[in-house]
Amino acid sequence: MVEATNLGFPRIGAGRELKKAVEATWKGRSSAEELETTAHDLRLRHWQLQKQAGLQSVPVNDFSLYDQVLDMACLLGCVPSRFGWDGEEIGTDLLFAMARGTDEVPALEMTKWFDTNYHYLVPEFERGQRFHIGSEKVFRELEEARTAGMVARPVLLGPLSFLSLGKLADAGLERPDVLAKLLPVYEEIFSRLAATGVDWVQVDEPFLALDLCEGGKAGYRRVYEHFAGLPRPKVLLATYFEGLRDHLDLACALPVEGLHLDLVRAPEQLEPALARAGEKTLSLGVVDGRNIWRNDLSASLALVERAVEVLGSYHVQVAPSCSLLHTPVDLEGESSLDPELKSWMAFAVQKLGELSLLARGATEGREAIAEELAASDEARERRENSPRTFDRAVRERMAGVTPEMMRRRSPFAERSPLQHERLQLPLYPTTTIGSFPQTADIRRARASYRKGEIDETAYREAMRAEIRAVVDFQEEIGLDVLVHGEPERNDMVEYFGEQLAGFAFTENGWVQSYGSRCVKPPVIYGDVSRPRPMTVEWATYAQEQTDRVMKGMLTGPVTILQWSFVRDDQPRMDTSRQIALAIRDEVADLERAGIRILQIDEAAFREGLPLRREDWDEYLRRAVENFRLASCPVADATQIHSHMCYSEFNDIIGSIAEMDADVISIETSRSRMELLDAFVEYAYPNEIGPGVYDIHSPRVPPREEIVSLLEKAREVLAERQIWVNPDCGLKTRGWAEVRPALENMVAAAGEMRAAAGVPA
Ligand code: GLN
Numbered sequence: 135m136v137e138a139t140n141l142g143f144p145r146i147g148a149g150r151e152l153k154k155a156v157e158a159t160w161k162g163r164s165s166a167e168e169l170e171t172t173a174h175d176l177r178l179r180h181w182q183l184q185k186q187a188g189l190q191s192v193p194v195n196d197f198s199l200y201d202q203v204l205d206m207a208c209l210l211g212c213v214p215s216r217f218g219w220d221g222e223e224i225g226t227d228l229l230f231a232m233a234r235g236t237d238e239v240p241a242l243e244m245t246k247w248f249d250t251n252y253h254y255l256v257p258e259f260e261r262g263q264r265f266h267i268g269s270e271k272v273f274r275e276l277e278e279a280r281t282a283g284m285v286a287r288p289v290l291l292g293p294l295s296f297l298s299l300g301k302l303a304d305a306g307l308e309r310p311d312v313l314a315k316l317l318p319v320y321e322e323i324f325s326r327l328a329a330t331g332v333d334w335v336q337v338d339e340p341f342l343a344l345d346l347c348e349g350g351k352a353g354y355r356r357v358y359e360h361f362a363g364l365p366r367p368k369v370l371l372a373t374y375f376e377g378l379r380d381h382l383d384l385a386c387a388l389p390v391e392g393l394h395l396d397l398v399r400a401p402e403q404l405e406p407a408l409a410r411a412g413e414k415t416l417s418l419g420v421v422d423g424r425n426i427w428r429n430d431l432s433a434s435l436a437l438v439e440r441a442v443e444v445l446g447s448y449h450v451q452v453a454p455s456c457s458l459l460h461t462p463v464d465l466e467g468e469s470s471l472d473p474e475l476k477s478w479m480a481f482a483v484q485k486l487g488e489l490s491l492l493a494r495g496a497t498e499g500r501e502a503i504a505e506e507l508a509a510s511d512e513a514r515e516r517r518e519n520s521p522r523t524f525d526r527a528v529r530e531r532m533a534g535v536t537p538e539m540m541r542r543r544s545p546f547a548e549r550s551p552l553q554h555e556r557l558q559l560p561l562y563p564t565t566t567i568g569s570f571p572q573t574a575d576i577r578r579a580r581a582s583y584r585k586g587e588i589d590e591t592a593y594r595e596a597m598r599a600e601i602r603a604v605v606d607f608q609e610e611i612g613l614d615v616l617v618h619g620e621p622e623r624n625d626m627v628e629y630f631g632e633q634l635a636g637f638a639f640t641e642n643g644w645v646q647s648y649g650s651r652c653v654k655p656p657v658i659y660g661d662v663s664r665p666r667p668m669t670v671e672w673a674t675y676a677q678e679q680t681d682r683v684m685k686g687m688l689t690g691p692v693t694i695l696q697w698s699f700v701r702d703d704q705p706r707m708d709t710s711r712q713i714a715l716a717i718r719d720e721v722a723d724l725e726r727a728g729i730r731i732l733q734i735d736e737a738a739f740r741e742g743l744p745l746r747r748e749d750w751d752e753y754l755r756r757a758v759e760n761f762r763l764a765s766c767p768v769a770d771a772t773q774i775h776s777h778m779c780y781s782e783f784n785d786i787i788g789s790i791a792e793m794d795a796d797v798i799s800i801e802t803s804r805s806r807m808e809l810l811d812a813f814v815e816y817a818y819p820n821e822i823g824p825g826v827y828d829i830h831s832p833r834v835p836p837r838e839e840i841v842s843l844l845e846k847a848r849e850v851l852a853e854r855q856i857w858v859n860p861d862c863g864l865k866t867r868g869w870a871e872v873r874p875a876l877e878n879m880v881a882a883a884g885e886m887r888a889a890a891g892v893p894a
């Protein structure tokens with residue numbers, strides 16, 4: 135019989151119960167016991183949902199109060215020495231201290247989980263660290279699941295991926311040394327799981343599907359051969375987010391009992407995997423764990439049937455492509471979604487149903503699920519032919535895109551003097567990245583407007599008052615290029631999505647971003663176009679309040695794509711191009727309205743990079759094209775800015791230059807300008823605003839500190855290239871810090887000008 139299985143379930147709860155409970159604990163409003171009760175209820179509820187859906191086993195240890203990588207670090211006893219761990223069972227206090235830091239010690243670093251918008255905590259490896267089981271969580275949850283009558287499949291992060299996710303905190307320390315110390319702990323975990331009668335354990339090794347050097351590949355061989363002879367449950371080695379490609383031979387040769395393949399990202403790997411699987415069980419990731427679309431059951435079933443034909447049903451499992459962590463919980467929670475759209479969608483709970491149907495269809499034959507197959511086919515056809523997904527005008531425009539549309543009229547060297555002439559900015563011009571503090575008043579006004587408590591006129595006036603205040607403030611402290619402050623935007627993607635055709639919004643489509651933080655990505659379901667101007671009124675109003683230059687603020691085509699659930703019926707970059715055309719219209723309208731500087735934020739440009747290097751060129755080419763398509767309709771004298779948040783620029787600097795923005799602002803203050811190295815080596819020709827003020831912290835940077843950062847920048851860049859700005863938007867900060875910080879920034883720019891012998 136073909137089993138339906140799951141790699142992980144979202145843990146936040148359909149009503150974000152976990153978020154609320156965790157935050158209440160942090161605020162001291164509820165006890166650790168109350169938190170544990172909520173967590174226990176959620177685990178139970180989620181296991182029951184899976185069992186009821188027809189899954190034969192349920193994942194265990196996929197639950198987490200904060201992050202599964204942090205949990206793994208706790209399980210392995212990988213706690214940085216600054217936390218003063220006594221070696222005893224790690225409780226929630228220490229767990230949250232590692233996650234969030236304390237007054238005395240900083241938290242673990244946080245970074246993106248592969249190409250998702252989930253963030254994990256980075257394990258730290260120190261010299262002289264000794265590992266041992268530091269948390270009983272996996273064993274406790276295993277017992278809990280069994281008590282609830284579940285067949286439990288514990289989930290662990292594999293040693294090689296854990297090692298790759300972590301960072302070496304001490305110089306001279308090498309990863310193989312760390313690995314050698316981690317392995318005995320894994321052995322002990324495996325042997326304890328086996329002793330309690332666990333049949334299968336899911337060992338996640340997503341790095342096996344990424345680029346590996348020869349040494350890396352040998353590591354997989356060595357580690358899994360080592361485990362082969364030891365007491366342990368059957369191992370299902372799980373890869374996801376990419377196909378195994380050139381590592382398929384390696385993966386199939388590893389002495390493990392099962393292998394999970396992401397067949398949504400890489401369906402083509404099925405045949406070669408079947409040819410190499412031998413006695414292994416293959417877990418077929420046919421239901422998309424990264425998106426909200428209903429499965430094409432007929433197409434998936436064909437893959438499953440093919441696997442059964444080769445391996446026999448006993449050696450085939452049906453699974454989501456990856457953990458369902460990245461999907462919202464339950465579509466039934468959507469009451470105001472358009473019914474047609476809703477009929478095309480599936481959240482985690484609905485995906486469980488799909489898994490179970492597929493397993494049944496593969497076991498009992500197509501007839502057993504004939505009705506559901508027909509319904510799925512029909513839904514697919516309806517979606518394909520729906521006028522909602524297809525807009526002839528957009529298609530014609532797409533077909534008419536020419537290379538000229540992606541080029542500024544003149545090269546930077548010719549545009550630049552025209553811009554300087556027109557803008558009349560001093561050396562070291564000062565500006566901000568766009569948003570100013572989103573105060574409780576602003577949020578209240580937006581919420582009241584949404585709820586219909588205040589009318590449009592009152593809402594507009596509230597926002598205009600905010601814009602006036604922000605403009606006055608910026609004039610008062612002497613910034614050179616002003617912004618309107620973005621009070622009308624609760625989110626830089628949602629704001630645009632709400633005004634573009636082809637986007638839909640859910641009420642409860644939350645997914646965990648990090649810790650208790652959840653995001654509700656827009657859904658791009660159809661061809662994208664811009665029915666009417668989106669920002670022109672606000673930007674012109676803001677410009678009318680001042681004689682200084684007002685920057686217009688837009689979000690770029692890659693970032694909007696990256697932070698949405700994207701339609702899966704056309705290539706992602708085609709969708710991004712449609713967005714680019716819509717932004718292009720906005721750019722042209724803003725220019726026509728007299729806005730002289732336009733900033734197109736591409737915060738997610740770097741994070742959109744494919745996981746495999748061989749795919750980078752194609753992505754970068756298209757991403758650059760789309761940015762240029764959006765930004766290039768303007769005259770030479772109109773200045774285009776772009777902003778990117780923290781990024782490793784070294785390997786993509788050529789593409790950043792090709793974007794050909796006149797000015798780019800980046801985050802550099804935390805790395806003390808080290809990130810600029812990339813720009814220097816490449817001899818980046820255009821202008822740059824290396825962030826001089828870390829907006830992630832409430833700390834006010836003193837003037838001298840900003841001066842010293844700017845001096846560093848001056849060592850590596852020409853003075854005419856340097857802009858002075860914070861690292862990112864100021865939306866999450868309070869005025870009490872923003873005022874003095876920006877005052878110091880303006881004063882620092884003045885000092886730099888004086889040193890250069892120009893008027894401050
Ligand atoms: N313009 C946006 C802001 O200032 C940019 C935010 C971002 O880069 N994440 O908030």
Ligand code: ZN
Nearest residue numbers: 778779862863
């Ligand atoms: Zn940013």
